[in-house]
Amino acid sequence: MKKRKSITDIARELNVAISTVSAVLNGKTEERRIGEATKKRVLDYTLNAGYKPNQIARSLRTGKSNIIGMLVEEIANPFFAEITSKVEKKAAQHNYELIYSSTENDVNKIDRLITTYKNRQVDGFIIAPTIGSEKKIKELIEDKTPLVLFDRYLPTLATNNVLINNFNGIYIAMEHLKKSGYMNIGFISTNSRQTNMQDRLSGYRSFVNEHNWDASILEIDFKIGDTIKPSVISKYLLKNLQLDALIFSTNYIALCGLSALQQIQKSISKTYGIISFDDNTHFDLFKPSITTIAQPIEDIAEGIIQTLLLKMKEENYNSPIITKTFEPKLIIRESTKK
Amino acid sequence: MKKRKSITDIARELNVAISTVSAVLNGKTEERRIGEATKKRVLDYTLNAGYKPNQIARSLRTGKSNIIGMLVEEIANPFFAEITSKVEKKAAQHNYELIYSSTENDVNKIDRLITTYKNRQVDGFIIAPTIGSEKKIKELIEDKTPLVLFDRYLPTLATNNVLINNFNGIYIAMEHLKKSGYMNIGFISTNSRQTNMQDRLSGYRSFVNEHNWDASILEIDFKIGDTIKPSVISKYLLKNLQLDALIFSTNYIALCGLSALQQIQKSISKTYGIISFDDNTHFDLFKPSITTIAQPIEDIAEGIIQTLLLKMKEENYNSPIITKTFEPKLIIRESTKK
DNA sequence: CTGAAAGCGCTTACAG
DNA sequence: CTGAAAGCGCTTACAG
Incomplete structure (x- = not known):
């Protein structure tokens, strides 16, 4: 590959000091009083x-990479694809780049990815954690690496979480079904x-x-990729x-x-009453269109x-742990009209 | 964040030279004759x-990052999700890490991503190119950056391509429909x-x-994300x-x-005869199951x-341009049985 | 067999 | 207002 111009080349060609070029490039012309x-x-x-x-050189010198590492369950899952895409855009607005990978809920893979990302000196982690990855994530916490878990939490780990109220999501779905006249609702999950x-x-x-109803639950044995x-x-x-009605958990x-x-x-x-957790681009196209817990x-x-930006400010390493819990929203469509 | 141990720390604690530690770590104990x-x-x-x-330091020194950058149309599209996942695994086997992003066929986004990846010093590019990105990709070619385009090519760019025979894919699908007794086939595309x-x-x-048939074509105005x-x-x-039958182009x-x-x-x-390009996890679950061009x-x-590994070996920068074209495969299911 | 030194391209105190 | 120098953590010729 062709060698790129460096700050040194520029300084030489312009007959100024390297540090002057650097100051201009970093918008520090005020403090440094550059003419x-x-x-x-x-x-x-x-x-x-x-x-x-050259970002590599900059990273080495400053100890910051301006990269955030994000580990999701599976990037092909529409929920994770969407959330990653949104986080990516927001990160960019704050001058951070996002890199991401799928863990497939595989403990070995998640451990490996955390190590890889650490070696790339990411400034912070966003992780949908897998049961079994407590030890590796604990290392991050002990290193004081800025970190946010999301989608699920690990009860034994005291760290920052962004979650939704899953309990309530299903509860309001059940209420809606009951109100619509369904009385025998099956719950299909993993x-x-x-x-x-x-x-x-x-x-x-x-x-x-x-409500003194009978529970009817199907738990399917399922691993990502199956x-x-x-x-x-x-x-x-x-x-x-x-x-007479079914709720799918994902x-x-x-x-x-x-x-x-x-x-x-x-x-x-x-015809069953149908509700699915997670809204999906296609659920409104189905016949009947599907009611979802979005x-x-x-x-x-x-x-x-x-949360992560806050934690990445060095002075906030010792600020309190943060948990944010959002409410899901029922989107009522044809599949729950009797 | 806690400061990590460096090779210098280790050398000091062990009372050996930094270069000795480096040699051991890089498996160069033979050439360097370490005891x-x-x-x-x-x-x-x-x-x-x-x-x-510290990979950052290593990259700065060697000028290599051991990272491959991959730009796909949309990572949430199952075709691109699968291909990215496979390339990622293969790259890992050769000690390369893969980072990827979605271009959404947006010329500005692709240009920005190429610049970002260049600044991260990726060793090579894999790109599903967008019309309009010729200029930016040409820069890569002129820099002699190792590069492979896939899925589509840009006629004006002389570089490496990995493609499939799209013409033939549809042609064999048409033959199959004709053999199955369909005679009025519509083609639905973007x-x-x-x-x-x-x-x-x-x-x-x-x-x-x-076959002296009448063509019936629907071209839908569509942008990624629509x-x-x-x-x-x-x-x-x-x-x-x-x-009496339909072929969907994607x-x-x-x-x-x-x-x-x-x-x-x-x-x-x-009941239409139905064939879709691209096999999809769900197409065999549909009723009727869908015949696809996989x-x-x-x-x-x-x-x-x-192709990329070959190009990333420094001595091969001037080797001939490579194009590989694979044949798609018709997977016959219920949707084309009359 | 082992070590001292240069240098990758930056940023940041510091000196003037 | 501007520049010389140190140093981030490595690798790699080179000297002994």
Whole structure:
């Protein structure tokens, strides 16, 4: 590759000191009291030559990279894709670059990624943590690395969290179904022990208990990257013919559940009330369109970036731990109209 | 953040020279003839202390980052998500890290991203190029930055490409439909001028011309991030009632088309033969399951990484330009059984 | 077999 | 108002 111009080259060609060029480039002409003429000469030259400072050198010197590392469960999942995209834009506004990777909820992968990112000297971490990654994340906390967890939390770790009220999300969905006349509601979820999934389950259980209903729960054994067989769900439906409505605990389970419903449409002719957690670009296109429990993605993204920015200010390393919890929102569509 | 141990700290604590530590860490104990005992001491110590070399410093010194930058159209699109994931794994096997971003086919964004990645000193680029980005990409070529384009090419740029035979993909799909008894096939695509889309259109036109059929083409005005209204497609179908089969030129158009078909199911009761470009995790779950023209993702990923690795070996900067073209594969499912 | 020194491209006290 | 020098953490010729 062609060698790029350095600040030294520019200083030599312009007959000024390296530090002068640096000051101009960093907008420190005031403190350093650089003359207008010198400033203009440097600016003209660098603009013209298309000079961009070498970030690597800058990082090495300042100990800051202006990079934020973000680890999500799976970037292909629309929820994570959207949130990453929003965080990326917000980070850019504050002059930070975002790099991200999928952990696939794999403890080894998350550990490896944290190490890699650390070696790249990221200034802060945003992580959707996996059960089992407590030890590695604890290292970050002990190093005083600015850090925000989101989507789920790790109960044993005292650090910053941005979450939603998963319990309430399901609870208001149940209330809506009840009001719409459904009385036998099945809850279809994964067997994940993550806090978000457990809280959604609790929301269901609480509502059912409070109303003296029978709980009917399907927990599917699922790992990221697996394809769920719709037959798992159709079998469950055929065994639980009393059900008149279904809540899916997350978007990919819902997609699979909708396939299952198509499969058994011939054998049992009934229309279920349907609600899915996570709104999805396609849910309003379905026939019937699907009622969803939407996460306030904009709020979450803003909550994450603001918390991290605060923590990345050096003087705030010892400020209190922050947890922000947002409320999800029910988007009512055709699938819950009796 | 806590300051990390440096090679200097280690050298001091072990009473050896910095260069000795460096040699051991880089496995150069042979050339540098480091004694077994010294080697063991250093290795034990660094392993124990969990020391990881500072990549920033290493990059600055060697001029190499061991990072590959990849720009795709939209990471949330399953095709790009999969290919990125595969390239990432292959790159890791060769000790390269992959960073990636979505261009959204936006020329400004792609230009900005290339600049950002250059400043991060990536060792090579993998790009799904956008029309209009010729100038910026030409700069990379002139700098002799290792570079591979994929998915589409830019006719005016002489550089390395990894592609599929889009023309043939549609052509064999048409042949299959004809053999299955369909004779009035509509082609539903975007109005994108990208080579991949244009080649797919050419495949359709050629087949139709060769068989003296009438062409029926819908080109939807679409930008990444847009939601296509299914009504655009249903209007087209209602105007072209002679059609008995449809080919969708890409996965998101197909998803939208399937919504449109549901909408008009009541008004026109007929079953279209359906084929979509790009296989998709959900296409085999649909009822009927959808016949697709699948891209050989594994081959494409391997083609990309091998080409780039070759170009990143310094001595190969002046080796000939490489173009690899793979054949797509028809996956026949229920949607094309009459 | 091992170490001292230069240098990658920056920023930042400090001296004048 | 401007410049010379140190130093971030490495690698790599080179000297012994």
